[in-house]
Amino acid sequence: MARSHLTLAALATSAVPGLDVVQARKHSQGAHGLFDSALIIGSDGKQLIIRVPVSQSAETEQSADLVALRALTVGNRSRLPFDVPEFVGQAPAGNTRAVVYELLTGDSFDADALTGHVGVSGSIGRAIAAIHSLPTSFVAEAGIAQHSAQDCRTSTIDLIDRAAATGHLPAALLRRWELATDDDALWQFQPTVIHGSLTADSLLISDDAVSGVLGWSELAVGDPAQDLTWLLAARGEASETALAAYNQARQGSDHRIAQRAMLYAELELARWLLHGTDTKDQTIIDDAIDMLDGLVDTVHSHTTHPLNPTTGPALEVSDIEAILAQTPRTAVTHEPKGSMHTDSYEVSDVDDSRFIPSDFSDSEFAPRDPAETAAYTDADLRDALGDAGAGAGAGADTAARTDDQASRRSSSE
Structure with a gap:
């Protein structure tokens, strides 16, 4: 069963110390079958995305993504004319883990x-x-x-x-x-x-x-x-x-x-x-x-x-x-x-x-x-x-x- 946005918000507070959630809602983009996902807004106005993989392949992808983001250091990112997601925190979620990222601004198009x-x-x-x-x-x-x-x-x-x-x-x-x-x-x-x-x-x-x-x-x-x-x-x-x-x-x-x-x-x-x-x-x-x-x-x-x-x-x-x-x-x-x-x-x-x-x-x-x-x-x-x-x-x-x-x-x- 898919985790609710409230459950994901609770996980986010475990993943990010000091996070005070004032709003949470389901975030469907990027979550079709691979992740349970929610948009979290903190009291400081910061917007975060929390994702929990729902399959082994999704977790493998998420783990590889974290390896890549870790490799993209501040120096490497400074060479790019765009933003790259920032890892914020993680917390256990059953047999897997929830990962929190900063929300990047921008719109998607085909x-x-x-x-x-x-x-x-x-x-x-x-x-x-x-x-x-x-x-x-x-x-x-x-x-x-x-x-x-x-x-x-x-x-x-x-x-x-x-x-x-x-x-x-x-x-x-x-x-x-x-x-x-x-x-x-x-x-x-x-x-x-x-x-x-x-x-x-x-x-x-x-x-x-x-x-x-x-x-x-x-x-x-x-x-x-x-x-x-x-x-x-x-x-x-x-x-x-x-x-x-x-x-x-x-x-x-x-x-x-x-x-x-x-x-x-x-x-x-x-x-x-x-x-x-x-x-x-x-x-x-x-x-x-x-x-x-x-x-x-x-x-x-x-x-x-x-x-x-x-x-x-x-x-x-x-x-x-x-x-x-x-x-x-x-x-x-x-x-x-x-x-x-x-x-x-x-x-x-x-x-x-x-x-x-x-x-x-x-x-x-x-x-x-x-x-x-x-x-x-x-x-x-x-x-x-x-x-x-x-x-x-x-x-x-x-x-x-x-x-x-x-x-x-x-x-x-």
Whole structure:
């Protein structure tokens, strides 16, 4: 049974010494199935969010998020043009723990709205670039996962091989993706600090600028293309502005990043298929097959244009984010200390190395010969988005996945 906002308020007073609660109310954002959550207002006017995980996977995510927030020290945060959630306190809550964060100001919007405004889009590009410009040393010091370009390439090949082994991967897509992994030039990039699970839901907007970034549980060093996948799928007219602002801030240091992000988006369908086969859920398997077939149709319908880095993948951003929400992203190699069987533990007790972000599908997409691998233009792709969504059971199944995406909202929501 879900904990009431009054129960959560009582837990908050245990977690934060001296807290005098004057108001508490249910906080639904970010709590769809993963957390019991409430907004707490203290007598000093401070607004806090308290969250209690309701499953082992939610607790693992929360623990990883705390490791990342701990690593993002004052010095690191000062390099970012936005706020990051602040850990305030914790308290035992049955077999798990309640964690309290400061509430970040700002509003949430979907990806198309975020990329529909030039000013906001530019701020998004610069915000992502700021994350990627952080020094990688602090990630190593925190014991958080680091992946080389070759690691990213190898894990991508493994992902494709596993998807092919299901027998459900169309030959045209297998060929298309293998061409990408065979192209050495696609993997000549410098790994950076990455958010790791960035979507529109991760961003808070105030005064037409990014004011906060949430959900840091998959912080790592890896392929920066991973953080751009959702952006390239957005339909807003100013989506290209975000990418241009990003490239300008990063001084164009990674010329193939958009192409790798596009491939990564397509490979989310492979992840979705594997999730279905791993869980033996035929509904998910059928959904993935339909979406893969839709992607094949798009690829083979448009063969006259080389793949353009400014185009998006043949998926609607809501499809990508919904799949990201449903598909397990974090591989835990050991039982974390903060398991549901432990009453509580301090943030300093977390073994950082136990939270290993998912393997990467970070490659670029530049066929050796345009005739070998079909491609498509921006307009073609956007026309195909509806086909991919419709063919994937866009009704109840997609709605359910979209609802669950909200549950991945960040630690301060």
